[in-house]
Amino acid sequence: MKITFLGGGNMAAALIGGLVKQGFKAADVQAVELSAEGRAKLESQFGVRAVESLDEQALACDVLVLAVKPQQLKAAVAPIAGRLTTQVVVSIAAGLRLVDIGRWLGDYHTLVRAMPNTPALIGAGITGLFADASVSAAGRAAAEQVLAAVGSTVWVAEEAQIDGVTAVSGSGPAYVFHFIECLQAAGESLGFDEATARKLAIDTVLGAAKLAADSDEAPGVLRERVTSKGGTTAAALASFAADGFPAIVTRAVAAAEARGRELGEQLGRD
Numbered sequence: 001m002k003i004t005f006l007g008g009g010n011m012a013a014a015l016i017g018g019l020v021k022q023g024f025k026a027a028d029v030q031a032v033e034l035s036a037e038g039r040a041k042l043e044s045q046f047g048v049r050a051v052e053s054l055d056e057q058a059l060a061c062d063v064l065v066l067a068v069k070p071q072q073l074k075a076a077v078a079p080i081a082g083r084l085t086t087q088v089v090v091s092i093a094a095g096l097r098l099v100d101i102g103r104w105l106g107d108y109h110t111l112v113r114a115m116p117n118t119p120a121l122i123g124a125g126i127t128g129l130f131a132d133a134s135v136s137a138a139g140r141a142a143a144e145q146v147l148a149a150v151g152s153t154v155w156v157a158e159e160a161q162i163d164g165v166t167a168v169s170g171s172g173p174a175y176v177f178h179f180i181e182c183l184q185a186a187g188e189s190l191g192f193d194e195a196t197a198r199k200l201a202i203d204t205v206l207g208a209a210k211l212a213a214d215s216d217e218a219p220g221v222l223r224e225r226v227t228s229k230g231g232t233t234a235a236a237l238a239s240f241a242a243d244g245f246p247a248i249v250t251r252a253v254a255a256a257e258a259r260g261r262e263l264g265e266q267l268g269r270d
């Protein structure tokens with residue numbers, strides 16, 4: 001399977017890195033990237049062909065992944081409008097709706113919306129997928145194969161749910177990194193040096209996530225097991241509750257989801 005990325009920035013690099021690590025042949029992966037520095041990085045890091053514009057060789061692919069910023073996508077696909085034949089086009093752009101992307105591509109509807117996340121770089125991503133009704137089973141399978149190479153995948157029943165996936169898991173790594181930053185800073189405030197506080201914070205999140213992933217129990221049950229009555233964890237959790245932590249998370253995720261919808265509506269007017 002030949003895969004071309006239109007846009008070779010952070011997320012494309014995470015996906016390309018993941019694909020190559022998972023055994024995809026670098027010769028079957030290409031990237032179209034405006035920045036010379038970006039192209040040089042992709043070529044040297046992953047050994048893939050990186051070009052400035054979508055030439056015939058780059059267009060001759062089975063899956064074309066649109067990996068530019070939502071605000072850049074309409075202009076980026078303009079040169080290929082009406083030139084697509086059988087390629088499965090997978091947009092990973094936040095918010096943008098298939099109906100608008102299809103229009104910008106010159107009424108082309110072999111389209112899949114996917115929302116991956118950056119842990120794809122280490123094969124630990126999670127991607128939500130939604131396909132236009134006209135995409136064949138083989139087309140869906142091709143799109144899924146690309147994303148499944150870098151982590152797990154879930155199909156959603158309605159396109160609007162991709163904005164929810166974006167809010168929970170697309171943006172989610174940033175929330176977890178932020179929590180790690182805060183836990184590290186809290187450790188430093190107790191007198192640990194930076195390296196020690198960082199290790200305590202990261203290894204805790206890593207271990208807890210692994211335990212939650214491996215366990216049949218709900219995260220709430222695992223939380224209760226850490227929480228001795230009248231103990232230290234109970235004191236911390238009472239403080240979290242008093243500060244409204246669950247509502248803070250719910251509001252933040254809702255803000256991300258609303259922003260996705262807003263981006264789709266705003267940019268789709270073009």
Ligand SMILES: NC(=O)C1=CN([C@@H]2O[C@H](COP(=O)(O)OP(=O)(O)OC[C@H]3O[C@@H](n4cnc5c(N)ncnc54)[C@H](O)[C@@H]3O)[C@@H](O)[C@H]2O)C=CC1
Pocket residue numbers: 006007008009010011012032033034035038052067068069070072075076077092093094115116117118170171
């Ligand atoms: N960063 C993340 O964690 C995630 C990002 N996304 C989505 O992935 C897309 C890309 O995001 P990032 O990689 O973070 O952005 P980025 O800015 O790092 O990458 C976009 C790249 O596209 C290039 N580009 C822009 N116009 C171009 C054109 N006409 N032809 C060729 N290259 C062009 C830019 O030079 C840039 O390197 C966005 O739509 C975003 O919503 C999706 C999931 C997670």
Ligand SMILES: O=C(O)[C@@H]1CCC=N1
Pocket residue numbers: 094166170171
């Ligand atoms: O922040 C963003 O808009 C993108 C989408 C998901 C992660 N990064």
